[in-house]
Amino acid sequence: xxxxxxxxxxxxxxxxxxxxxxxxxxxxxxxxxxxxxxxxxxxxxxxxxxxxxxxxxxxxxxxxxxxxxxxxxxxxxxxxxxxxxxxxxxxxxxxxxxxxxxxxxxxxxxxxxxxxxxxxxxxxxxxxxxxxxxxxxxxxxxxxxxxxxxxxxxxxxxxxxxxxxxxxxx
Numbered sequence: 631x632x633x634x635x636x637x638x639x640x641x642x643x644x645x646x647x648x649x650x651x652x653x654x655x656x657x658x659x660x661x662x663x664x665x666x667x668x669x670x671x672x673x674x675x676x677x678x679x680x681x682x683x684x685x686x687x688x689x690x691x692x693x694x695x696x697x698x699x700x701x702x703x704x705x706x707x708x709x710x711x712x713x714x715x716x717x718x719x720x721x722x723x724x725x726x727x728x729x730x731x732x733x734x735x736x737x738x739x740x741x742x743x744x745x746x747x748x749x750x751x752x753x754x755x756x757x758x759x760x761x762x763x764x765x766x767x768x769x770x771x772x773x774x775x776x777x778x779x780x781x782x783x784x785x786x787x788x789x790x791x792x793x794x795x796x797x798x799x800x
Contacts, residue, residue, distance in 0.1 A: 683710030
């Protein structure tokens with residue numbers, strides 16, 4: 631068996647679970663737009679840095695990992711090329727909202743992690759040199775698609791529950 635190890639950094643997009651910060655934000659915005667909740671987005675630490683990749687680019691990376699001359703025992707970092715603070719991600723999602731001017735951002739201490747990996751910026755040169763992989767889907771498209779995914783779910787009446795841990799910011 632040829633074993634290759636990867637460390638996939640933050641990847642997101644449509645179908646991302648709402649326990650992750652960007653998906654939680656998108657879901658809350660979609661719920662505000664639909665009138666399912668009041669005009670507030672609950673947040674945790676907005677200062678952490680993340681480097682984002684689209685999940686569709688991540689899947690393509692994994693495919694290339696096993697099809698482009700896999701080398702047993704190798705290890706690779708895989709991640710996107712767009713880095714920003716979590717708060718910038720929220721601002722991007724809000725910029726796509728039909729209710730952007732009326733949504734309040736509220737810090738919720740319950741959403742803060744006891745320990746936060748506040749800097750996640752991968753060095754993916756080794757993987758890119760081996761496979762030729764590059765992210766293809768722009769960050770803004772990823773975030774817009776994520777918000778549209780949650781809009782569709784909320785319109786369909788799916789996923790609107792608000793459990794106490796459902797909106798944990800990760």
